[in-house]
Amino acid sequence: MVRGFAITTSTSSIRLDGMGRGELTFTVSNALGRPVRGRAVVEPEGTASRDWLALDGEAERDFPPDGTHQYTVRVNVPPGTPQGQHAFHLSMVNVANPDEEFTVGPSASFQVPLPQAPAPKKKLPLAWIALAAGILVIALGTFLALRGGGDEDKGVGGAGEAGQAPEKKAFLSLDGKQSYVELGNPRELIFFGPITIEAWIRPRSLNGIRNIVVHGHTNSPQAEVYLRIINGKYQVGSFNGQDFSTSADVPPTDVGRWVYLAGVYDGARWVLYRDGELVASSPQTLGAFFVDGPWGIGARGGGRERFFQGDIRDVRIWNLPRGQQEVRADKDRTFKGDEQGLVGYWPLNEGQDVVARDLSPSKNDGLIRDATWGSE
Secondary structure, three states: OEEOEEEEEOOOEEOOOOOOEEEEEEEEEEOOOOOEEEEEEEEEEOOOOHHHEEEOOOOEEEEOOOOEEEEEEEEEOOOOOOOEEEEEEEEEEEOOOOOOEEEEEEEEEEEEOOOOOOOOOOOOOHHHHHHHHHHHHHHHHHHHHHHOOOOOOOOOOOOOHHHOOOOOOEEEEEEOOOOEEEEEOOHHHOOOEOEEEEEEEEEOOOOOEEEEEEEEEEEOOEEEEEEEEEOOEEEEEEEOOOEEEEEEEOOHHHOOOOEEEEEEEOOOEEEEEEOOEEEEEEEOOOOEOOOOOOEEEOOOOOOOOOOOEEEEEEEEEEOOOOOHHHHHHHOOOOOOOOOOOEEEEEOOOOOOOOEEOOOOOOOOOEEEEOOEEEEO
């Protein structure tokens, strides 16, 4: 991928007025050093609707070398829209070469406030309140008398202490068509040699290439590091024009159930663990290496293809190899984020918003694109 444009804005959030309207201006600069015709596209994120967003002026404009244009995006949220935070971004492409020369701009968010509270209802007369209170006291006394009033039959529910339901755990659901998490290419995730990539997944499709966690790919030069599903197999490895990887068949029973995967390069071989058990190992000479492209969860870095279909949570990247005992012992563990070698940790348990928080010291938060939240 060639960086075709630089996109900046003065703020990352917009305050809407009482009518649900606001605007934000992006500054777009030609970074190619030659004349180019660029096209701007306003892209909603998460639950934002495309109908709320409009671009002022012409989307396609001519840029001289090092030229700059400003694009204003207007937000108009219709009355009655539920409260919540939404986001969008501006993308730019070279009309003549949109697949290679494009840039995704920074995300901008806006908050839809709570609707105005209705006028308070008239208070009931005191006599009515007293009568209702008396009826309630009589009913409560009758219930306690029938029940025996004691604690002898107080039980503990199977879900937890004193019958409490278990805490719901959130996850990110990806549609296999356009949803993924964009991680960028931060310096903490650029390293060489040993690496461990871990994720909990619940796959719903095994055909084609379904990226789980990936760095790249790029075409010039060819480069990629990946943990993925490919034509019915789990696969982990790297690619520089040649594959250096290991893989194992996906059991049919894994479709629709939670599975823990860990892919490791230990300096001499790629190793793949499923639910803590070794399922594949191959001697290889290439592990993690420099890829001039973004990381992604659930798609090719930067999106556009190889979309994962299913649910995903607890994504972790380490700059060291983890052994089977560590993998097996820690697969169900909740990490603090400060563990040695942990350079990326996205629990994907926010349950809302379009930001995937990185709990590692790197703090490289991801941007969630077109995915939905689930919990169970």
